[in-house]
Amino acid sequence: MATATATAPGPRVRARRWFSGFGDRDTWAAFAFLSPWLFGFVVFTSGPMIASLIISFTDYSIIQTTHNVGLENYRAAYHDPQVRTALRNTFVYTLMSVPAHVIVALWLASLLARVGRAAGFFRTVFYLPVMSPGVATGILYLLIFNGSYGLLNEALRWFHITGPFWTTDPLWVKPGLALMISVWGVGASVVIFLAALKGVPQHLYEAAAMDGAGKWRQFRDVTLPMISPAIFFVVIINTIAGLQTFDQVYTAFFNASTPYGTSASLMYAIYIFQEAFTLFKFGYASALAWVLFAIIGVITAIQIVASRRFVYYEGQR
Amino acid sequence: MSSSNASPAQAQGPAQAIPPTPPFTPARRLSLRSTAGGVRKAIYFAILAGCVVIFTYPFLWAVSASFKPRPEVFDNALIPHNWHPSNYLDVFRGVAATAYKAPFASWLWNSLWIGVLAAVTVTISSALVAFGFAYFRFPLRNFFFGCVLATMMLPGVVTLVPTYLLWNKIHFTGPGTFLFLSKNQYPLWAPNLFGSAFYIFLLRQFFLGIPRELFEASRMDGDNYWTMFWRIAAPLARPAMIVTFVFEFKASWTELQKAIIYLRADQTFTIPRGLKVLLDLYGPSAGGQGDYQVIIAGTVLATLPMIIIFFLGQRYFVEGIATQGRKG
Structure with a gap:
């Protein structure tokens, strides 16, 4: 994408001023094509973002008159025990689900890369859970992970393992959710990794084998660096998704009688949602949303900086 | 190059050392x-x-x-x-013991037409915008495209409250209809009229792959920009547009957050919202009788269309996901 845009204007064109094209008929046609997005960007993205930031400094809630409260919402968030619980749950869930997701996806993809044409069939099967609506996954989680009569513990019993009470034991709620949401929904990443694995040139493996590298060394020193851009992408996307987990957890743990779920299942995005749309504390919810935005920004930035050490892009030395 | 030259020589080494076996060893x-x-x-x-x-x-x-x-x-x-x-x-x-009868058929129907409308509008609008980015050279193009990419990274929860307030302001969160459609269902699909970042990105990639000579030739034939898009670009980008359609239909069919925020009367619910109602109604944790067989039947009915559309558009799902990954 960067290459396509960079090669387009020649040196002569680049010397022009950025605004010099505004008189052209082409330019007006281009903006006509762009106009739906321009409108949507202002009305549904940048406008609401600015509004959200402003609202976060007020005690806005449709019902009462609005006051400017400065940083009060952010201060309240810092001292809110629910925020701490929600943040801890969300971080723990993300830290469990992302590595599990990446490892299982990588393992399945490298198995698929070895079975030739049958890979298409298996890829289809592994993708199916991705199609399951979040609410359906949440319901299945509730039933299959049930401690006393769920399918999972029944299966564990065959191996003489007494399974924990996945949905009620605070220690096991997040591992269970990570298994059901992140690991079961591994299909899209399997597709990405499989495509990346197929792109690794065979001669690299031959050269490595020639140099006496075993299977593990080949995987570590050839496969991993060559597919590192795909791994990086999957990690970033799943971290962002993990920090915003909503549908499945909301379905399984939240209803009118438990607006804050259980202390082990309260996720940050759900807490924001409940503050905003059941208590109508729009100011507070907006502040919480910006805190999440900042957290996601910082974590993504750390991952990008870290990726410079670990991610290898071909054609760039 | 040097290693491939060296290997036959090395392979012959041991074969010469043990004369009787060479014909058999390789086999x-x-x-x-x-x-x-x-x-x-x-x-x-x-x-x-x-x-x-x-x-x-x-x-x-x-x-x-x-x-x-x-x-x-x-x-x-x-x-x-x-x-x-x-x-x-x-x-x-509904189960005999429960007074409430869920309008499940309405929920299926709502999810279907909202999904189709959401998918059609986002496909057309995103294709238009993508064509604008792919074909034209105009000032600030890279800046605007940067904005498109940036919105992909934006957590949806940041814009949730102001977007609700906006719809509330123009009275689209209450009862009533507008152009024959229920007002409070508009927020679920109408934003798709203005394109969506990921699909714009996907379709732009596709349009960039179309040889520019095709457009120049059609221009010689007297096409204007609109017919160029409609007669040349859009038909050629059919696979990418189908990818967009199936992805958005899936996204719309499974959408829960907006359905909870905007849909009030149960007649207007979509499937995910309705399924959550069934769970809360029959599940014992919320005071139900534990009629899980009905909840599960509803879950199957909600999931089945997704499985069907996946098998119909399998190739396109894989294509869309792989494109997404390649651009990491």
């Missing part, structure tokens, strides 16, 4: 390796088959449980001992 080695390869492949298939069972079993379990009578739902038998297909009727007419 025996080969057959040994191929049986070892066959065994290894069989192991891979066995592991994958095990994984297939694990990945599909929750679906099979749900389908099976949806046909069981209430006391046997959790017996975990794959084939129901007693068939009880009337669970599916109970989804539509």
Whole structure:
């Protein structure tokens, strides 16, 4: 994408001023094509973002008159025990689900890369859970992970393992959710990794084998660096998704009688949602949303900086 | 290059050292390796088959449980001992003990038309915008495209409150209709009229792959920009547009957050919102009687269309995901 845009204007064109094209008929046609997005960007993205930031400094809630409260919402968030619980749950869930997701996806993809044409069939099967609506996954989680009569513990019993009470034991709620949401929904990443694995040139493996590298060394020193851009992408996307987990957890743990779920299942995005749309504390919810935005920004930035050490892009030395 | 030249020489080395065996060694080695390869492949298939069972079993379990009578739902038998297909009727007419009758058929219908509308509008609008980015050279193009990419990273929760307030301001959160459609369902699909970042990105990639000469030629033939898009670009980008359509239909069908925020009357609910109602109604944690067989039947009905559309558009899902990954 960067290459396509960079090669387009020649040196002569680049010397022009950025605004010099505004008189052209082409330019007006281009903006006509762009106009739906321009409108949507202002009305549904940048406008609401600015509004959200402003609202976060007020005690806005449709019902009462609005006051400017400065940083009060952010201060309240810092001292809110629910925020701490929600943040801890969300971080723990993300830290469990992302590595599990990446490892299982990588393992399945490298198995698929070895079975030739049958890979298409298996890829289809592994993708199916991705199609399951979040609410359906949440319901299945509730039933299959049930401690006393769920399918999972029944299966564990065959191996003489007494399974924990996945949905009620605070220690096991997040591992269970990570298994059901992140690991079961591994299909899209399997597709990405499989495509990346197929792109690794065979001669690299031959050269490595020639140099006496075993299977593990080949995987570590050839496969991993060559597919590192795909791994990086999957990690970033799943971290962002993990920090915003909503549908499945909301379905399984939240209803009118438990607006804050259980202390082990309260996720940050759900807490924001409940503050905003059941208590109508729009100011507070907006502040919480910006805190999440900042957290996601910082974590993504750390991952990008870290990726410079670990991610290898071909054609760039 | 040098290594490939060296290898035959090295291979001949041991063969010359032991004269009687050379004719047999390569053949025996080969057959040994191929049986070892066959065994290894069989192991891979066995592991994958095990994984297939694990990945599909929750679906099979749900389908099976949806046909069981209430006391046997959790017996975990794959084939129901007693068939009880009337669970599916109970989804539509409600369980006898419960006063509330869920308008499940309305929910299916709402999800269907909202999904189709959301997918059609986002496909057309995103294609228009993508064509604008791909074909034209105009000032600030990279800046605007940067904005498109940036919105992909934006967590949706940041814009949730102001967007709600906006719809509320223009009175689209209450009852009433506008252009024959229920007002409070507009927020679920109308933003798609203005394109969506990921699809703009995807379609732009596709348009960039179309040779520019095609457009120049059609321009010689007297096409204007609009007909150029409509007659040349859009038909050629059909695969990418189908990708967009199936992805958005899936996204719309599974959308929960907006459905909770905007839909108030149960007649206007979509499937995810309705399914959550069923769970809260019949699940014991919220005071229900524990009629899980009905909840599961509803879950199967909600998931089945997604499975069908996946098998119909499988190629396009894989294509869309792979494109997404390639651009990481």
